[in-house]
Amino acid sequence: MSIATNPSTAGDGLLRVRRSTHSLLYTLTGAVAIVLLLSVAPWIVPAEWSTVLMNFFILVTMATMWNLLAGYAGMVSIGQQAFVGLGAYATLYFAIKGVNPFYTIPLAALTCLVIAYPITFLLFRLRGGYFAVATWVVASTASIIIGINSYLGGGTGHNLPGMPDLAPTALQHLIYLATWGVALVVVTATYFLLRSRLGLVLSSIRDNEISARSSGTKVTSARRLVFLIAAAGTGAAGAVLAISQVYLQTGNEFNLQWAAEMLFVSMIGGLGTIEGPILGCVIFFTLQQTLAQQGAWYLIIFGSIAVLVALWQPRGLWGAFRDRFHVELLPVGHWVGERKSESRVRRSARKQGASKEQPGPLT
Amino acid sequence: MIWLNVIIQGVLVGGFYALFACGLSLMFGVMRVINLAHGDMAVVAAYVAVFLTPHAHIPEVWAFVVVAPLFGLVGYVVQRTLIQKSIDRDPFTTLLVTFGLSVIIENLLLEVYSSNGQIVNIGELIVKSWHPEAIIYISYVSLAVLAAAVAVLALLQLFLSRSGTGRLIRAVADDHEAAQLSGTNYRHIFGIAAAIAFATVALAGIAFGMMTEFAPTSGGINLLFAFETVVIGGIGSLWGTLVGGIALGIAQQFGAHVNPEYQVLFGNILFLVVLAVRPQGLFGKKTALS
Amino acid sequence: MGETLLEIHDLTVYHGQLCAVDGVSFKVDAGEVLTMVGANGAGKSTLLRTVAGLHRQTRGTVTFKGAEVTKLAPQRRVRLGISLVPEGRRLFSSLTLEENLQVGAHHANKGPFNIDRIYELFEWMPGRRRQRAWQFSGGEQQAIAIGRALVANPQVLLLDELSLGLAPIVIERIYALLPEIVAQGVGILLVEQDVTLGVGVANRVHCLLEGKTALTGTPEELSAEQIEQAYFGGDMSVASAHDEQP
Numbered sequence: 061m062s063i064a065t066n067p068s069t070a071g072d073g074l075l076r077v078r079r080s081t082h083s084l085l086y087t088l089t090g091a092v093a094i095v096l097l098l099s100v101a102p103w104i105v106p107a108e109w110s111t112v113l114m115n116f117f118i119l120v121t122m123a124t125m126w127n128l129l130a131g132y133a134g135m136v137s138i139g140q141q142a143f144v145g146l147g148a149y150a151t152l153y154f155a156i157k158g159v160n161p162f163y164t165i166p167l168a169a170l171t172c173l174v175i176a177y178p179i180t181f182l183l184f185r186l187r188g189g190y191f192a193v194a195t196w197v198v199a200s201t202a203s204i205i206i207g208i209n210s211y212l213g214g215g216t217g218h219n220l221p222g223m224p225d226l227a228p229t230a231l232q233h234l235i236y237l238a239t240w241g242v243a244l245v246v247v248t249a250t251y252f253l254l255r256s257r258l259g260l261v262l263s264s265i266r267d268n269e270i271s272a273r274s275s276g277t278k279v280t281s282a283r284r285l286v287f288l289i290a291a292a293g294t295g296a297a298g299a300v301l302a303i304s305q306v307y308l309q310t311g312n313e314f315n316l317q318w319a320a321e322m323l324f325v326s327m328i329g330g331l332g333t334i335e336g337p338i339l340g341c342v343i344f345f346t347l348q349q350t351l352a353q354q355g356a357w358y359l360i361i362f363g364s365i366a367v368l369v370a371l372w373q374p375r376g377l378w379g380a381f382r383d384r385f386h387v388e389l390l391p392v393g394h395w396v397g398e399r400k401s402e403s404r405v406r407r408s409a410r411k412q413g414a415s416k417e418q419p420g421p422l423t
Numbered sequence: 424m425i426w427l428n429v430i431i432q433g434v435l436v437g438g439f440y441a442l443f444a445c446g447l448s449l450m451f452g453v454m455r456v457i458n459l460a461h462g463d464m465a466v467v468a469a470y471v472a473v474f475l476t477p478h479a480h481i482p483e484v485w486a487f488v489v490v491a492p493l494f495g496l497v498g499y500v501v502q503r504t505l506i507q508k509s510i511d512r513d514p515f516t517t518l519l520v521t522f523g524l525s526v527i528i529e530n531l532l533l534e535v536y537s538s539n540g541q542i543v544n545i546g547e548l549i550v551k552s553w554h555p556e557a558i559i560y561i562s563y564v565s566l567a568v569l570a571a572a573v574a575v576l577a578l579l580q581l582f583l584s585r586s587g588t589g590r591l592i593r594a595v596a597d598d599h600e601a602a603q604l605s606g607t608n609y610r611h612i613f614g615i616a617a618a619i620a621f622a623t624v625a626l627a628g629i630a631f632g633m634m635t636e637f638a639p640t641s642g643g644i645n646l647l648f649a650f651e652t653v654v655i656g657g658i659g660s661l662w663g664t665l666v667g668g669i670a671l672g673i674a675q676q677f678g679a680h681v682n683p684e685y686q687v688l689f690g691n692i693l694f695l696v697v698l699a700v701r702p703q704g705l706f707g708k709k710t711a712l713s
Numbered sequence: 714m715g716e717t718l719l720e721i722h723d724l725t726v727y728h729g730q731l732c733a734v735d736g737v738s739f740k741v742d743a744g745e746v747l748t749m750v751g752a753n754g755a756g757k758s759t760l761l762r763t764v765a766g767l768h769r770q771t772r773g774t775v776t777f778k779g780a781e782v783t784k785l786a787p788q789r790r791v792r793l794g795i796s797l798v799p800e801g802r803r804l805f806s807s808l809t810l811e812e813n814l815q816v817g818a819h820h821a822n823k824g825p826f827n828i829d830r831i832y833e834l835f836e837w838m839p840g841r842r843r844q845r846a847w848q849f850s851g852g853e854q855q856a857i858a859i860g861r862a863l864v865a866n867p868q869v870l871l872l873d874e875l876s877l878g879l880a881p882i883v884i885e886r887i888y889a890l891l892p893e894i895v896a897q898g899v900g901i902l903l904v905e906q907d908v909t910l911g912v913g914v915a916n917r918v919h920c921l922l923e924g925k926t927a928l929t930g931t932p933e934e935l936s937a938e939q940i941e942q943a944y945f946g947g948d949m950s951v952a953s954a955h956d957e958q959p
Contacts (some may be wrong), residue, residue, distance in 0.1 A: 130515075134515075136515060136518050136519070138459070138522060181699075182695060182698050182699055185698060185699075185702045186698070186702070188455075188457070188514050188518070189451070189456075189457025189459075189514070189517075189518050190457065190650075190654065190658075192457070192459075192518055193457065193459075193646075193647070193650045194654075194698065196647065197647060197650075197651065197691050197694055197695070198695075200647060200687065200691060201688060201691040201692070201695070204684070204685075204687060204688045204691070205688070207684070208682075208684050208685075208688075316643060320522070320526045323519065323522060323523075324523065324526075327519055327523075331515075356530040356533050356534050357530075357534065359526065359527075359530045360527050360530045360531055360534070363523045363524075363526045363527040363530070364523075364527055366519070366523045367519075367520050367523040367524060367527070370509070370512075370516050370519050370520050370523065371505070371508050371509060371512070371516070371520065374512055374513075374516060587815070587819060590808065590812055590815060590816060590819075591816060591819065593805070593807060593808055593812075594805040594808060594812075594813075594816045596807075597805040597806055597807055597808065598803055598804075598805060598806075600767065600799075600803070601799065601803040601804070601805065602805075602816065603767070603786075603787040603788050603791075604765060604767075604787060604788075604791065604796070604797050604799060604803075604862075605788075605791065605816050605817045605819070605820070605861060605862075605865065606788050606791035606792050606817075606819065606820030606821075606865055607788055607816070607819065607820065608786070608788045609788075
């Protein structure tokens with residue numbers, strides 16, 4: 061019996077690395093179609109749908125950022141509502157100073173980024189659950205500090221001044237475009253971010269932090285950068301939230317409910333995928349609309365689904381779908397495979413379930 | 424004199440915070456689980472005391488005699504099923520699942536019992552207090568709760584350090600695989616730790632319900648305080664938890680004295696300062712940290 | 714030697730996609746020392762951990778005194794009589810020396826070993842019984858770990874890399890214990906990277922190479938060159954010393 065082992069002779073030059081299992085042309089066409097459709101939506105759908113879509117976009121923005129933080133960078137936060145609130149109140153602040161609320165959106169994002177920076181030095185002393193609850197303490201503190209400030213309305217609330225003087229429907233359209241714009245920018249930015257060097261760094265940290273550190277990866281810097289980006293994105297969501305609601309109250313903008321929604325939506329949709337939070341939001345809003353009359357039941361049901369999904373299908377619904385059918389609408393991973401023609405690979409993948417291509421640890 | 428009152432009130436509430444926090448500390452120390460539903464469990468216990476024990480003809484003030492062991496049992500079952508399954512996946516899942524449970528519980532309570540404030544009926548005891556000086560009021564209830572907290576912590580400490588099961592719990596906390604290799608069913612021990620945690624949190628919840636009005640959302644803020652207590656006092660030390668609770672209590676009372684709106688804020692600030700300056704807490708070992 | 718206590722048949726264990734143990738079979742009798750040698754990564758530790766129940770095997774069986782234990786949880790195996798002293802000692806660091814032994818004794822079987830007996834074996838222990846485990850040196854910790862396993866009165870003792878990280882003189886003292894343990898009728902399965910040490914104390918030797926059995930036999934039957942070849946590999950067929958006919 062021979063003892064010598066035979067490493068798989070895939071042969072040099074016969075391996076190649078690709079970014080997706082299918083032509084990106086499909087994704088691009090689909091994406092363009094969806095973008096166009098959603099951009100003209102307010103003019104073709106009933107007004108209530110418009111409102112639902114606005115809330116959908118806001119939650120998608122928040123969830124995508126939360127997922128970036130938790131699913132890709134491994135930091136579970138239940139305090140992102142801090143930045144929802146800070147973003148909203150930054151908008152209020154600048155609006156009171158005379159800036160057009162719509163122009164405050166990037167300002168709000170920047171404000172959150174600046175505030176988040178020193179906070180990371182405190183928070184990064186903790187890991188796991190302690191990090192999570194510490195983020196909550198930060199949110200609670202932010203909420204109280206803003207609430208004490210009567211200039212911004214204190215506990216009772218404040219109206220958002222300086223909204224453009226337009227007819228109600230036109231204004232509504234404008235707000236819609238703002239929320240849609242923010243969501244589009246944030247999701248696209250996340251996609252390109254994860255395809256970049258940073259994305260690779262994050263994958264390596266997620267898989268094995270110690271190896272990553274020892275190979276020179278600046279783990280803490282990468283984490284800090286992600287936290288800042290998430291803060292900025294969530295702040296932008298808070299800004300459009302303020303614009304869409306027009307009346308701000310600390311109890312609303314800093315509500316833990318946001319954390320719950322971001323979290324559930326990402327869990328159900330699938331952590332660590334871009335499509336996951338979006339899918340989760342779709343399910344969430346469908347459920348909410350169907351159970352609109354039942355008070356808090358939609359949250360109970362949604363929460364229960366989230367818990368069940370976490371226990372039995374930890375990769376979320378999109379994750380399970382993706383594993384089964386090897387489809388990625390927004391591919392950010394890497395696939396290593398033998399050189400074969402595209403169609404043959406896809407056919408054999410569907411037939412065998414486990415394809416010849418290994419969804420490697422880089423996914 | 425005013426400062427003396429601030430300190431006394433801080434100590435009184437600190438004992439309560441420690442009682443609340445010791446379950447959290449235990450679950451983290453033994454199985455590295457942060458139970459984000461910890462605060463809500465306490466509130467559920469309070470609701471059980473107000474709405475369910477009267478059916479068993481037990482006056483609310485004695486509800487804890489029945490509710491605490493009951494919660495212990497529930498804790499064991501929940502740990503062996505739900506939480507163990509999350510632990511087997513990864514710490515991530517545990518956080519997500521316990522947070523999910525927290526939201527579910529709060530909203531269920533909201534649906535069933537509405538958002539009205541409730542209180543555990545202890546009759547006249549609620550207004551009785553000791554009034555030694557002009558500004559100093561020591562309410563009997565708070566004093567009783569402080570005494571109970573110290574007693575429970577002492578008993579727990581004794582149990583952990585002297586008994587065979589307590590020893591197994593400490594061994595499992597150090598290295599559950601090695602405990603397995605020594606013949607211990609570590610999942611069973613996890614269950615016992617959870618049972619203790621749930622029982623103490625039930626006591627804390629009922630105590631809370633005796634002292635103030637509670638509602639479905641009360642769990643959240645109490646979890647925050649429990650967590651701050653554990654971090655300030657130090658992860659892994661029961662007496663540290665008591666000191667942490669008292670420190671938090673005093674900070675909060677001081678804040679309230681300056682401006683009623685600052686109560687929670689001052690507590691948060693103390694927490695953040697401890698985090699910045701001495702992250703392992705006053706008496707802690709460096710377990711939860713980077 | 715005595716009755717066959719432990720029987721491993723065609724054991725195959727995977728570590729993710731890597732085959733760590735491939736079709737290994739052997740037995741351990743009462744009162745003997747079977748030493749398993751092999752290079753790093755040869756699969757020795759994985760094998761021990763699987764026998765102890767910490768790893769699930771893909772194929773094969775583990776039989777203890779005739780009864781199959783392949784599906785039993787680790788703590789059940791301990792209570793039956795299989796004890797593992799894991800690699801790296803793995804003491805309960807915040808517990809005292811005595812408490813560590815007490816934990817081991819909690820689910821003990823009847824037998825010659827108890828805490829007092831351990832204190833006799835290691836005279837330095839009683840004086841320091843209230844010291845916390847983390848305060849002891851590597852060699853002392855190894856002794857405590859062995860004591861903790863012995864106190865449960867195992868019939869089969871699995872020892873994983875006893876000598877790792879210890880000074881030679883300490884290793885000597887630890888190894889001097891083995892004959893005493895074996896004299897009580899315990900069967901020992903010893904995993905050792907240091908071949909000289911391992912073979913020196915063995916009744917039988919089993920060499921693993923990349924998860925497969927490369928060589929078996931008694932120390933008298935096997936030459937140093939044979940063991941060396943089995944350890945490092947090279948084109949060599951699986952041989953049992955009994956096949957070697959001049």
